[in-house]
Amino acid sequence: MKQLMNAVILTGYGGLEKLVYTQVSLPTLQPGEVLIKVGACSVNNTDINTRTGWYGADEGFQEILKNTKQNDDKKSTSWSQSGLEFPRIQGADIVGKVVELGDNVNPEILNKRVIVDPWIRKERLEKYQYVGSEVNGGFAEYVAIPASNVYPINSLxxxxxxxxxxxxxSTAENLLTKGRVNAKDIVLIMGASGGVGSSAVQLAKIRGATVIAIVGPNKEHLAEELGADYVYCRDDRLLSNLARHQVTVGVDVVGGEYFNIIFKTLGVGGRYVTAGAIASPMVSFDLRDLIYKDIEAIGATRFQPDVFQRLLKYIEQSLLKPRVAKVFPLSQIKEAQIFFQSKSFFGKIVIVPGEAAIANS
Known part of the structure; x- marks a missing residue:
C-alpha cells in the first residue's frame, strides 16, 4: 500500500496551469535524510521565476512573469541556467517537525521542530542545489531533506x-556578508518593501549600519517601523533625495532602471551587491562609474552555512521581526502566487498544508 500526501507539483515551464494540486507518494528517505511534516512554507520570487522559465529569457521579462507571454521552452531554465526535472515540488522556506529518520541520522532530531537551510552544498559551487528547484521542496505535506540542512529551532x-x-x-544576510557591511557603512537598500529588502533593513541595523530604504508608494511607514534611518519612495525625486547621502554599499534586488541610480549614488570605493532583478535583468550603465570610483560589483546567490547559522542566533535572540502579509492553504497556491505578483503588500506570503493526513492507496 502506497502512502500518499497532498502536494502541489510543477509539471513544466509556463503559466499557473502548470501548478497542479494533487496527491503524490510520500518521499522515500535516503541515508542521511529526515522526513519533515511541513508546518508552513512561504512564496518567493524564485518560485515564479522558475515556473515561467524567466531565468533564461532574453526579452519580455515582465510579460513572462505576469503570465501574459510564454517563454521559449528552449530558453527556460532554473537559477543555475540548467533545465529542471519535472514534475517538481517547489517551496524553499520550510518549517515543520521531523517525523522520520533515514539511516545514519542522529536520533536526537526526531520529533524536533526544525527550520531548513535551503542550500544543499556539493563539492563545487556549480553543483549546489536549491530546495524546491533541483530537489523537491515544501509545497507539500511532507518533504525529505538532508539532515545536515535541518536545524532545531527554539523560538516563540x-x-x-x-x-x-x-x-x-538568508539572501539578505548573504548580501550584507558579501558586501562586508559594518557599523561604519551607509547602506542603500533598493526594493526594501519586498521580502529580501525588508529583511536586509533589519539585518543591516543589527550590524549597526545606517540604512536608506527605497520602497514602493505608500509603504514608507512600514520600512520606518523596521528601523530604516531614511526612507524614500521610488519616484522622480529619488536621485535628488539620494544625493544628500554618502552611500558606501548598494544592496539591490530590483535591477532595471534603478541599477544606474545606485551606481550614481555610490561613493568612491563603494560596493554594489545584488541578488535579484525583479524589474529587469537587462541594464545599461556608464563603465566610468565603476572604473573611476573603484566600485566593487558583487553577485550574491550561493552562501555558506555560517550565514544561515547567524540567522538562527538572531531568531533565538528575538532580534528579527518577520512580517506576514497573508496566509493561503496549499490548495490555493495559484491564488497565492497571483497575490504575490500584485506587489500590493508588505511582508511575506505563506502557504500552510493544513491537517497533514496520509492516505493509503
Whole structure:
C-alpha cells in the first residue's frame, strides 16, 4: 500500500496551469535524510521565476512573469541556467517537525521542530542545489531533506512567522556578508518593501549600519517601523533625495532602471551587491562609474552555512521581526502566487498544508 500526501507539483515551464494540486507518494528517505511534516512554507520570487522559465529569457521579462507571454521552452531554465526535472515540488522556506529518520541520522532530531537551510552544498559551487528547484521542496505535506540542512529551532515565533526566514533573510544576510557591511557603512537598500529588502533593513541595523530604504508608494511607514534611518519612495525625486547621502554599499534586488541610480549614488570605493532583478535583468550603465570610483560589483546567490547559522542566533535572540502579509492553504497556491505578483503588500506570503493526513492507496 502506497502512502500518499497532498502536494502541489510543477509539471513544466509556463503559466499557473502548470501548478497542479494533487496527491503524490510520500518521499522515500535516503541515508542521511529526515522526513519533515511541513508546518508552513512561504512564496518567493524564485518560485515564479522558475515556473515561467524567466531565468533564461532574453526579452519580455515582465510579460513572462505576469503570465501574459510564454517563454521559449528552449530558453527556460532554473537559477543555475540548467533545465529542471519535472514534475517538481517547489517551496524553499520550510518549517515543520521531523517525523522520520533515514539511516545514519542522529536520533536526537526526531520529533524536533526544525527550520531548513535551503542550500544543499556539493563539492563545487556549480553543483549546489536549491530546495524546491533541483530537489523537491515544501509545497507539500511532507518533504525529505538532508539532515545536515535541518536545524532545531527554539523560538516563540509561529511556523508561519518562521517560514518567512530561510530564503529572504538568508539572501539578505548573504548580501550584507558579501558586501562586508559594518557599523561604519551607509547602506542603500533598493526594493526594501519586498521580502529580501525588508529583511536586509533589519539585518543591516543589527550590524549597526545606517540604512536608506527605497520602497514602493505608500509603504514608507512600514520600512520606518523596521528601523530604516531614511526612507524614500521610488519616484522622480529619488536621485535628488539620494544625493544628500554618502552611500558606501548598494544592496539591490530590483535591477532595471534603478541599477544606474545606485551606481550614481555610490561613493568612491563603494560596493554594489545584488541578488535579484525583479524589474529587469537587462541594464545599461556608464563603465566610468565603476572604473573611476573603484566600485566593487558583487553577485550574491550561493552562501555558506555560517550565514544561515547567524540567522538562527538572531531568531533565538528575538532580534528579527518577520512580517506576514497573508496566509493561503496549499490548495490555493495559484491564488497565492497571483497575490504575490500584485506587489500590493508588505511582508511575506505563506502557504500552510493544513491537517497533514496520509492516505493509503
Amino acid at each position: 515565533l509561529s511556523d508561519v512567522e518562521l517560514a518567512t526566514v530561510p530564503c529572504s533573510y
